Amino acid sequence: MAVASLGIANSNGDIQPGFHSVSETQPLIETTDHGAPHAAVCPYCALLCDDLVIAPKRDLSFTITRNGCRRAGQDYARAPLANTPRIAGREATLEQAIRAAAKLFKRARQPLFGGLATDVDGMRAVIDLAERCGAVLDHAHGEPLAAMARVLQTRGWFATTLSEVRNRADLVLMVGVDLADRYENLARRCLRPAQALDDATLAARRVIYLGSTPPGALVADCESMKCANEALVDVLHALLAALKQQAPAATRVGGLPAARITALADSLRASRYSAIAFAPGRLSAPRDPALALLCEIVDELNRATRAALLPLGGDDGGQTAVSTCAWLTGYPLRIRHGQQIDYQPHSNATAKLLADGSADALLWIDAYGRLGELPAAARLEHSVVLSASDNARAATAAVFIPIGTPGLDHAARLVRTDAVVSLSLPAQRDSGLPAVAPVLRAIEAAL
Ligand code: SF4
Numbered sequence: 001m002a003v004a005s006l007g008i009a010n011s012n013g014d015i016q017p018g019f020h021s022v023s024e025t026q027p028l029i030e031t032t033d034h035g036a037p038h039a040a041v042c043p044y045c046a047l048l049c050d051d052l053v054i055a056p057k058r059d060l061s062f063t064i065t066r067n068g069c070r071r072a073g074q075d076y077a078r079a080p081l082a083n084t085p086r087i088a089g090r091e092a093t094l095e096q097a098i099r100a101a102a103k104l105f106k107r108a109r110q111p112l113f114g115g116l117a118t119d120v121d122g123m124r125a126v127i128d129l130a131e132r133c134g135a136v137l138d139h140a141h142g143e144p145l146a147a148m149a150r151v152l153q154t155r156g157w158f159a160t161t162l163s164e165v166r167n168r169a170d171l172v173l174m175v176g177v178d179l180a181d182r183y184e185n186l187a188r189r190c191l192r193p194a195q196a197l198d199d200a201t202l203a204a205r206r207v208i209y210l211g212s213t214p215p216g217a218l219v220a221d222c223e224s225m226k227c228a229n230e231a232l233v234d235v236l237h238a239l240l241a242a243l244k245q246q247a248p249a250a251t252r253v254g255g256l257p258a259a260r261i262t263a264l265a266d267s268l269r270a271s272r273y274s275a276i277a278f279a280p281g282r283l284s285a286p287r288d289p290a291l292a293l294l295c296e297i298v299d300e301l302n303r304a305t306r307a308a309l310l311p312l313g314g315d316d317g318g319q320t321a322v323s324t325c326a327w328l329t330g331y332p333l334r335i336r337h338g339q340q341i342d343y344q345p346h347s348n349a350t351a352k353l354l355a356d357g358s359a360d361a362l363l364w365i366d367a368y369g370r371l372g373e374l375p376a377a378a379r380l381e382h383s384v385v386l387s388a389s390d391n392a393r394a395a396t397a398a399v400f401i402p403i404g405t406p407g408l409d410h411a412a413r414l415v416r417t418d419a420v421v422s423l424s425l426p427a428q429r430d431s432g433l434p435a436v437a438p439v440l441r442a443i444e445a446a447l
Pocket of ligand 1 (some may be wrong): 042043044045046047048049052067068069070071072182183184185186
């Protein structure tokens with residue numbers, strides 16, 4: 001692709017040469033010009049709800065007319081960014097911005113590619129560019145993602161899927177999940193769906209909440225065991241002891257009566273198929289003790305009945321980034337490209353590389369516009385930002401390139417939180433904003 005021809009993007013997010021309008025080059029899916037509601041897959045958390053109905057507005061934002069949630073309502077209500085790249089805060093053409101980014105990466109000794117909130121094609125381009133530049137890869141949610149990878153690598157686990165929970169679980173224990181913050185539609189689609197394969201299981205299903213933010217009215221008939229999330233490790237210890245028929249070590253744990261924890265153990269043992277849903281990002285750091293206990297509880301239950309974990313994470317393209325990186329390199333992020341791939345889950349962390357100054361160039365990708373400002377330790381003069389949001393600090397980076405959101409401004413493929421399904425999301429509007437992949441491929445071509 002000739003950099004000089006860079007202009008606007010079509011509905012696949014590809015940069016189109018010349019001056020054709022997007023509608024001349026490729027039609028978008030139905031009715032975006034007419035305001036009629038139509039189906040959509042939501043990209044704003046890793047549940048990827050595929051039953052939304054959205055209606056376009058004049059400013060290219062959307063109203064959700066069916067099956068949304070509060071988070072999606074806010075995000076779909078955002079109009080796309082003005083399509084103006086910047087170099088050190090000054091307006092520039094896309095071609096100039098791409099050349100400036102290539103120059104910055106060319107002279108860097110140790111580039112860091114962070115954020116990584118993008119889609120499958122975007123991650124493919126990230127990995128190709130990282131190979132050329134010798135870059136380190138880490139996601140904005142790298143800490144919980146790395147903790148989950150450690151569990152998988154060191155001990156393995158019993159994990160289940162959203163469909164299994166919806167159709168098979170007769171008891172769902174939610175540990176520390178805050179449905180008001182994210183995964184709100186888990187309640188409607190999995191915990192209390194209108195229908196499931198087995199109506200008897202659905203009718204008998206118990207949902208029990210353990211943690212600091214019970215879902216309240218979001219989940220009908222939810223039994224709440226409220227305790228501080230910081231106390232979850234102690235409560236999970238006590239639960240594991242109760243499952244092993246050991247006498248409680250204290251009368252109260254994390255503010256909960258020991259008898260209540262013993263009753264929970266009895267309920268789990270008595271269920272035919274229990275699922276334990278948790279959000280790794282909501283567990284207090286260090287996460288490893290809580291994750292180990294959750295795995296041990298499920299191991300213990302599987303001696304006599306059936307149980308599995310449902311990890312809820314991988315938002316902002318996190319699961320997509322991990323899965324794509326694993327397909328292409330064999331490693332789950334936090335890798336450094338060089339003569340060979342160097343996987344270091346601790347020393348290749350964004351916060352560490354920025355704090356100790358070993359990263360001298362940063363590529364920060366936020367295609368969902370949800371990551372907020374750049375990491376505090378990022379040096380603006382060394383940063384190239386590809387973002388769907390123009391936060392004040394990011395907009396004054398060495399290079400700022402506005403990009404589209406996967407599944408809104410361009411067609412995309414994303415991996416769902418349970419990592420067993422990837423969904424295809426069509427474009428929903430004609431913003432002219434490019435996708436991550438063609439921008440990175442143009443930077444690579446200009447190196
Ligand atoms: S639960 Fe997540 S995927 Fe579903 S509508 Fe809400 S933000 Fe979108």
